[in-house]
Amino acid sequence: MERWSRGDSVLHRRHAAVKILVALALLISIGTLTSHSALAGALYLALLVASASAARLPVFGILLGAAAVLPFAICFAAVSVLAGEPAQAVLLIVRTWLSAQVAILLIATTPMPRLIAGLEALHAPEFLLQVMQFLYRYLTVLAEEAGTMLQAGSARAGTLRTLRFREAAAMAGVLFARSYARAQAIHQAMIARGFEGRLPAIRQAPFRLADAGFGAGAVAVVIAVRAVFRWA
């Protein structure tokens, strides 16, 4: 999905804050779908597919990626069917699937740094966003470290057998120690470069007229669909 977010299209170029707001409007509308608004649901699906193809993203890949949340929904849907509420079951699956598509479309058209800048523009706590930036930056680094450790462990054990509980705990402990040491090294390097507790402000993308137009138009369409097809 990170690869998708580096693409270039009308949707990719829009300001992240606007895209977040449109996504929230869409999510609220989808979240309030009832079993009487099947047509609105179908229209939202069409809208999402149209946006994905406008953003030159693989439509099938997004539909499939969103289906990853379905096992959870299907469990609860099965319970609903057993409780004698099949309509509720269908509704749960549809709402969850459409909502996941919205989230994927947002992240697939917005690279993480821009997304964080968008959240900053919407006044999310600065400190939290800084922690998120570090988390995102070192996610793959530490995952690689853990992967290397697991590989080294299985190489020494001679087979690819599963870990025992104690061994797994020891491995996690070592991973913690290495992460801690890495964090300290990063912090020292930052201090050496003049860090005094404040990171440079997140660079904001310019807010253009097209962004405002896109935001207003998209939210209007989302609300219109929900309002017109309330009972259809």
Next chain:
Amino acid sequence: MHIPDGFLSVPVWCAMDGAALPSVAYLARRVQRESSGHKVPLMGVMGAFVFAAQMINFPVGNGTSGHLVGGALLSFTLGPAPASIVMTAILITQALVFQDGGLLALGANVFNMAIAGVLAGYLPYALLRGRGAGVFLGGVLSVMVSAVFALGELILSGVPMPAMALTISLALFGASAVCEGAITLAVTKAMKRIEPGFMRRPEDIGGKRALVVALASVALAAGGVFVTSAWPDGIQKLVLHSGSSSGRTAWLTAPMADYKLRWLATPWMTKTAAGLTGILLVYVLCVAIGRALSVSRPAAGREGA
């Protein structure tokens, strides 16, 4: 335990987002002030550590495996307020990058796991002065409290949850809570062998303040019971709704059968049970909030990083 979008009703996610947003903003500002910004790299890397540690599978018997959830472990090593912020950052990243948990449901997930879960995990650790039992109980409680909150929010949202489904999910969550306790204990032991200083010394829970908070929570709980007994419709409907098919499935849940049927038979039992559950939830919440408020001075722990 990550609630996706589409499950929670509007009042529920609105309320949870309304509860989580100011809490996170307050905690973020507090941690930023206390560390004058110097904790950012450590907290970010520790968040990445939790992701990486989840790649390590712990065998928990019967060929199944579990992994570290991490909320309790973070609160033992970073302190409760920074741990809440790191967990929030983890949950946002999971929701955005991995579609694990919804965006509108983010407030609910943050409240369940990053605020209530972390504080409930830290409480036994602080009360038992960092002993092994406290570490284990902390891991158990951090998962169990988040699970109970998540189930409560789903039921309040009208997701059909017959008594049998509720019993099964509570049992499953109980099992995974015990796993988290055992994993947290084993990992902290391994960490202590490497460097005992990784674990923060638990802070004192202020005597007088704790008493005031406890009295306030009892008063709040009592008020809640009065309110629910004066206007029982909502909660009664809720319990009747959630137990609607227990009559049919009672024979499947043999140990609980008697209990459930009695629940339905007498309305006052329904009320009492609902009230007790409410008290328990409110109590956990109040203790957790009280803990956060009573530790106002910056703790003299590991600030070196």
